[in-house]
Amino acid sequence: MDTVLSSATPSATDVNSFLSAAEKEALKAATFQRLHPQIYLERFLEEKIRPDGRSIADDENEDTHAWRNVEVNVGSITTTSGSALVRLGNTTVVCGVKAEICEPELDNSDEGFLVPNVDLPALCSPKFKTGPPTEEAQVLSERLNEVLGNGMIPLSSLCIYPGKSAWVLYVDATVINYDGNVFDAALLAMVCALKNVSLPHAEFNPELNRTICTRPKSDSSKPARKLIIEEDLVPLSFSFGVFAGSYLLPDPTASEESLLDTTISIILNTRARILALSQLGTGVDKSEAPGQGVADIPHTREADTLARCISLAKKRQAVIMKKVYDT
Amino acid sequence: MRSQTYHDRANVNIEVAIAAFSASERRKRGRGDKRILELSQTLKSTFEPVIQTSLYPRSQIDIYIQVLQQDGGLLQACVNATTLALANAGIPMYDFVCAVTGGVHSTSPLLDLTLLEENDLPNVTVAVMPRSGKITLVSMETRLHVDRFEEIFRLAGEAGTVIHREMRRAVKDRTEQLVASMQSVGRPSTGADVGDNEY
Numbered sequence: 001m002d003t004v005l006s007s008a009t010p011s012a013t014d015v016n017s018f019l020s021a022a023e024k025e026a027l028k029a030a031t032f033q034r035l036h037p038q039i040y041l042e043r044f045l046e047e048k049i050r051p052d053g054r055s056i057a058d059d060e061n062e063d064t065h066a067w068r069n070v071e072v073n074v075g076s077i078t079t080t081s082g083s084a085l086v087r088l089g090n091t092t093v094v095c096g097v098k099a100e101i102c103e104p105e106l107d108n109s110d111e112g113f114l115v116p117n118v119d120l121p122a123l124c125s126p127k128f129k130t131g132p133p134t135e136e137a138q139v140l141s142e143r144l145n146e147v148l149g150n151g152m153i154p155l156s157s158l159c160i161y162p163g164k165s166a167w168v169l170y171v172d173a174t175v176i177n178y179d180g181n182v183f184d185a186a187l188l189a190m191v192c193a194l195k196n197v198s199l200p201h202a203e204f205n206p207e208l209n210r211t212i213c214t215r216p217k218s219d220s221s222k223p224a225r226k227l228i229i230e231e232d233l234v235p236l237s238f239s240f241g242v243f244a245g246s247y248l249l250p251d252p253t254a255s256e257e258s259l260l261d262t263t264i265s266i267i268l269n270t271r272a273r274i275l276a277l278s279q280l281g282t283g284v285d286k287s288e289a290p291g292q293g294v295a296d297i298p299h300t301r302e303a304d305t306l307a308r309c310i311s312l313a314k315k316r317q318a319v320i321m322k323k324v325y326d327t
Numbered sequence: 328m329r330s331q332t333y334h335d336r337a338n339v340n341i342e343v344a345i346a347a348f349s350a351s352e353r354r355k356r357g358r359g360d361k362r363i364l365e366l367s368q369t370l371k372s373t374f375e376p377v378i379q380t381s382l383y384p385r386s387q388i389d390i391y392i393q394v395l396q397q398d399g400g401l402l403q404a405c406v407n408a409t410t411l412a413l414a415n416a417g418i419p420m421y422d423f424v425c426a427v428t429g430g431v432h433s434t435s436p437l438l439d440l441t442l443l444e445e446n447d448l449p450n451v452t453v454a455v456m457p458r459s460g461k462i463t464l465v466s467m468e469t470r471l472h473v474d475r476f477e478e479i480f481r482l483a484g485e486a487g488t489v490i491h492r493e494m495r496r497a498v499k500d501r502t503e504q505l506v507a508s509m510q511s512v513g514r515p516s517t518g519a520d521v522g523d524n525e526y
Contacts, residue, residue, distance in 0.1 A: 077396045080348045094395055096348030121344050123391035130342055130358065172347045174393060 041259055045247045057248045057312055066250040067316055072323050074196040082197030086189040090179035095189035097171050097197050101211050104166040112158020112166035116144045118173045118186050125178035144187060147235050147267060147276060157228035161204030165211045180253040184237045191234060192324060198224045235275050236320055238313035240264045245285035250312060266313040270321060337383035341370045345394040370405055373454060373464045379419040399442040400428045402452045402466060414498050424463055425490040426454035429483035431475050438486050451479060455487035
């Protein structure tokens with residue numbers, strides 16, 4: 001690689017002679033990352049730092065510089081009932097909520113519907129091609145469906161007239177830029193979009209068998225209303241990855257995500273109580289040398305990792321709460 | 328796609344995706360939707376002659392457009408966004424392509440129509456290459472009296488040059504930002520400006 005870069009023969013490689021020394025170094029580093037991604041990441045983590053400059057969450061260093069910056073912007077899409085744009089570092093998700101009227105199910109005649117959906121178009125990352133939703137998109141939609149369907153929006157509050165008319169909320173999220181940790185970003189976008197929703201006043205007229213909605217602000221006795229939200233069940237997700245069984249990485253980027261052997265998601269409510277928890281993989285392997293006592297027993301290893309993740313998530317939650325509730 | 332490889336130039340592939348929540352009625356449009364395919368095809372024939380495809384033989388340039396909200400001027404916005412995205416990506420083009428919609432209400436000409444205006448009034452979308460003044464796209468799906476057409480057409484062409492000024496300013500600002508951040512390479516970032524180190 002060195003000979004190619006410093007070659008003086010007039011050819012396509014001549015463009016490298018226009019690069020400064022710093023640019024040549026950066027090109028070598030980028031090439032190395034492509035060819036040996038695992039070793040590239042290891043080299044950074046050994047110095048207790050991640051490729052994008054963030055810290056890792058080791059024992060001495062539990063501060064919040066391990067997480068990427070979060071930006072939330074609500075209400076910018078006026079064709080929706082509620083919308084939100086969330087940026088988690090470079091990962092960008094747009095979510096729009098559309099409300100429609102439908103007939104409730106026979107079994108649950110006093111409940112409306114909540115239909116979340118995530119779209120991972122080819123636009124957001126070179127790893128997605130055009131075509132039907134990939135497995136990743138479907139799994140993401142399903143996980144979000146489970147988390148949101150937990151009662152954050154009581155479905156009975158979406159009923160207009162039992163057995164005849166109810167609201168159905170379509171929560172459509174589109175990932176614009178994929179740089180890892182899409183689950184956290186998409187969930188935050190959906191939660192913020194739902195909080196931003198404003199439903200017009202709706203009345204079912206049994207004689208005409210139709211639902212009449214009143215345009216907001218046209219009649220002050222029939223104002224638009226915000227959704228009824230069960231504050232204790234509002235989910236906020238914090239995801240971690242474990243690399244090479246040793247390093248705990250909060251909020252992984254796309255390049256880190258492909259190298260992780262464990263992913264952990266902690267879902268907290270607004271009062272930092274755990275709503276849901278998932279760990280896929282064996283967690284951090286603390287015992288460097290076997291026979292070191294407590295750390296050697298597998299279930300304490302995992303409990304240790306989970307406990308650390310939970311405490312980190314709780315610290316981060318305080319920061320996110322300010323972002324979400326101040327918008 | 329392998330079957331569309333050209334030995335002497337790049338293949339330009341444009342795909343438009345319209346979010347379900349972008350219009351006042353929620354509608355999930357698949358990729359095979361005729362209107363979307365027509366839009367993609369129009370954009371492809373607008374940009375194929377403008378991009379210097381002969382510089383990239385046996386390659387493909389994918390352009391993905393995501394529509395978040397619609398309030399008229401969809402084709403116009405797609406053309407302008409594509410021009411800027413190609414400039415941002417560093418893909419060589421012969422010129423910018425700037426598009427504007429024009430319409431007429433009784434005798435008064437209008438520019439840049441909203442959805443409400445587009446549904447009621449005759450309107451035309453015109454895309455122009457500002458440096459040469461050549462028109463690369465004219466699209467009209469309504470009926471407009473031939474006496475009115477010339478005026479609207481000419482006005483829309485001129486408006487294209489105004490858009491061009493704004494586009495140039497945006498590209499220039501972005502380039503200045505990149506140069507500034509390249510000069511500060513070596514400082515740690517918090518992840519938010521990682522994307523600035525583009526090579």
